[in-house]
Amino acid sequence: xxxxxxxxxxxxxxxxxxxxxxxxxxxxxxxxxxxxxxxxxxxxxxxxxxxxxxxxxxxxxxxxxxxxxxxxxxxxxxxxxxxxxxxxxxxxxxxxxxxxxxxxxxxxxxxxxxxxxxxxxxxxxxxxxxxxxxxxxxxxxxxxxxxxxxxxxxxxxxxxxxxxxxxxx
Numbered sequence: 001x002x003x004x005x006x007x008x009x010x011x012x013x014x015x016x017x018x019x020x021x022x023x024x025x026x027x028x029x030x031x032x033x034x035x036x037x038x039x040x041x042x043x044x045x046x047x048x049x050x051x052x053x054x055x056x057x058x059x060x061x062x063x064x065x066x067x068x069x070x071x072x073x074x075x076x077x078x079x080x081x082x083x084x085x086x087x088x089x090x091x092x093x094x095x096x097x098x099x100x101x102x103x104x105x106x107x108x109x110x111x112x113x114x115x116x117x118x119x120x121x122x123x124x125x126x127x128x129x130x131x132x133x134x135x136x137x138x139x140x141x142x143x144x145x146x147x148x149x150x151x152x153x154x155x156x157x158x159x160x161x162x163x164x165x166x167x168x169x
Contacts, residue, residue: 037099038139038150044068046153048160050167057164059151065114068151069094069142073126076169080131082107082122085115086144094122095143096130103130126168135165 044066049056053075060067070083082094082105092109096102107122124131134140138161139152153161 037137038141038152040152040154044151046151046157046160048157048164055164055167057161068149069140071164073164073168075167078126078169080124080126080168082120082124084120084142085112085117086120087117090118090145092118092120094120094124096134096140097143097148098130098133098140099137101130101133103128126165131165135162 043061044059045062047056047058047060047062049058054072055075056070056072058067058070060069068084070081072081072083073079084094086092086109090109092107094103094105094107096105103124105122105124107120109118109120112119130140138158139150141148141150143149
């Protein structure tokens with residue numbers, strides 16, 4: 001009886017350790033890892049601009065054509081226009097993540113006039129769960145071809161994220 005109890009306990013211990021080492025699948029699929037909150041990247045940031053009844057929040061390199069993700073809206077519209085570039089043959093969509101929330105927005109692709117690859121554009125509701133989470137956390141990540149590109153603001157630009165979404169309504 002004692003050996004049977006030891007065997008049952010050993011099997012339970014092995015089962016528990018196997019469960020403890022399981023890694024949940026990241027939004028990019030098997031093998032892709034989500035590392036949580038990213039840190040700002042030198043030179044890259046979120047840039048906010050308002051022009052009459054429209055606003056733009058864009059992540060990229062200052063004073064360059066290096067746009068990673070652009071979000072545009074009309075005042076109080078509740079709708080976003082997404083824009084960015086991708087490699088030729090990439091799935092035409094924006095797959096966005098922020099703090100565990102994800103959103104996939106089908107995009108139109110056309111040849112890019114500035115970069116190699118294609119220019120993507122899509123529409124999305126400003127109150128989609130992934131954008132609500134972005135407002136709370138201040139960062140988001142873009143998944144393209146199984147690669148996660150995280151976009152975090154520098155401290156001075158972080159309040160612009162909320163300003164943008166407040167403008168969009």
